[in-house]
Amino acid sequence: MLKIVIAVLVLPLLVIVVYRFIAPPITPLMVIRLVQGEGWDYRWTPLKQVSPHLERAVLAAEDSRFCSHHGFDVDAISDELDDWMQGERPRGASTVTQQTAKNIVLWPGRDLVRKAIEAWLTPQIELVWNKRRILEVYLNVIEIGPGIYGVEAAAQRFFGKSAAQVTPREAALIAAVLPNPRERSPARPSALVARRAGRIAARAEMMDSYLDCLRT
16 A cells, blocks of 8 residues: 555656656546547647747636746635635636646546645646746647647647647637637637637736746
């Protein structure tokens, strides 16, 4: 039992160290989807070849305090607890760093064991990687449609262009589907996705002053 616990704690840390320098070749979610019979469109692209519109839109949608926290957004967690105490449905307070930890070494789901391991790995990623690397890996491995992973594959599949060429509106549409990428499409947005994309685009325009960590 002790060996299993040590393996669960140590092996993911080794993966984190390795992925600081090389692109993840595949993720657990990708393997699961392949077993389920889905395709695999994954095109690693360095962050310098990703449009700043995508950087701003995704962070505006998923983690607007990305540069100011160290893995956990304490303010967002506090807001979630307040909502829960008032009987409201939690909206989720996971940061990009937490989601990256989940994507590169863990399985999908909301069980307590997975969340506990995610909480253990998140500060390790913040310690070993810089913010640019965290965002680079996240933008490359996130699921953005059935069998579609990363912003390069999404831009090519949905808009017929590279991730470097997307417009602010296209970037906002990609970001708008992230809460439910298997049911929503950036290329054929529902009214809900279109409205969400509009709000994301408006917030993204004001994000530059909050993204100093990506310029270092």
